[in-house]
Amino acid sequence: MLWAFAATGSGGLLLGFWLRVPALIAASAVTAVVCFSVAPFTELEPASAVGMTFALVGVLQVGYLAGLMLSCAWSWIRPSRSGQASLAGYEPSVHPPGPGQIGIQRVRGQLAATALANGNDR
Numbered sequence: 001m002l003w004a005f006a007a008t009g010s011g012g013l014l015l016g017f018w019l020r021v022p023a024l025i026a027a028s029a030v031t032a033v034v035c036f037s038v039a040p041f042t043e044l045e046p047a048s049a050v051g052m053t054f055a056l057v058g059v060l061q062v063g064y065l066a067g068l069m070l071s072c073a074w075s076w077i078r079p080s081r082s083g084q085a086s087l088a089g090y091e092p093s094v095h096p097p098g099p100g101q102i103g104i105q106r107v108r109g110q111l112a113a114t115a116l117a118n119g120n121d122r
Contacts, residue, residue: 008056009063016067024064028057 008031015023032053039049 004056005059008060012060012063012065013067013070015060016064016069017071024061027064028060031057031060 011027012024015027035049035053035056039046039052042049044052
C-alpha cells in the first residue's frame with residue numbers, strides 16, 4: 001500500500017518537472033482505471049477502494065504541483081547558459097553593435113533621409 005503512494009507521488013513529481021496539465025489528466029485517469037481494475041483482487045471493500053483511488057489521485061496531483069514548483073524555481077534561479085549575468089550578480093550592460101547590426105550613426109542618417117523624403121512629399 002505504501003509503495004502505491006510512493007510510486008504515484010514520485011510519478012507526479014516527474015510529471016511536474018517535464019510535462020504539463022494534459023499529461024496530469026491522462027495520468028489521473030490511468031491511476032483511477034488501474035485502481036478500480038486492481039480493487040477486486042485486494043481485500044478492500046468497494047467504498048475503501050473508491051477512497052483509495054481518490055487518495056492516490058490526490059497524491060499524484062500534489063506530487064505534480066510540487067514538481068511544477070521545483071521546475072519553476074529551478075528555471076528562475078539557474079544561471080543562463082548564454083553567458084548573461086545570473087540573478088546573483090545582475091549588472092546591465094550596453095554592447096556596441098556588431099557586424100551586420102545597425103549602428104546609431106546609421107539610424108540617425110536614416111532618420112534624416114526619411115525626414116527629407118517626407119518633406120519633399122508635401
